[in-house]
Amino acid sequence: MGEHLEKHISRTHFANPVLNAIINVNVAASFLQGKVNEACAPLGITGVQYNILRILQRSDNAGLSRNDIVKQLIEKSVDVTRSIDGLVKLGYVEREPSQEDRRIVLHRITSSGGVALESIDPNFRVMLNSIGSVFSSEELHTLSALCEKLYSH
DSSP states (O other): OOHHHHHHHHHOOOSOHHHHHHHHHHHHHHHHHHHHHHHHGGGTOOHHHHHHHHHHHHSOTTOBOHHHHHHHOSOTTSOHHHHHHHHHHTTSEEEEEOSSOTTOEEEEEOHHHHHHHHHHHHHHHHHHHHHHTTSOHHHHHHHHHHHHHHHHO
8 A cells, every 4th residue: 555545544534433443454454464565575476475385384294275275364365376376486386186185286385485485584574673663562462452352353
């Protein structure tokens, strides 16, 4: 989301405080997604692709189906197949039909995918430190608790 729009929205107040909260949470989420995408840009991947690599890195060596990956993603509206295709093209992910059910395709992170994740880590530390410096530790705990309260309701 552009800086101009963020500044405009942050100065706009609606009579309904729920609407204000919804708008501000969405603007903040868009801002954070942009920061994650910036951290991933040197590798030519998106934040969603980064999350897919992390999910695959945490999985066992048997691999995960597309549906298993989708279940673990925060952002459900993305085209996961296209995101995985891009990771396969870059050599970060490999596909293989399941031994038990040939209709299921399993995905695994490759060694170059693991190296790519390691190379992004310094970018993420810089990003996290930058965002974290805006808030105190107490504010971060409060922000996290408020978000959890919202989506757990």
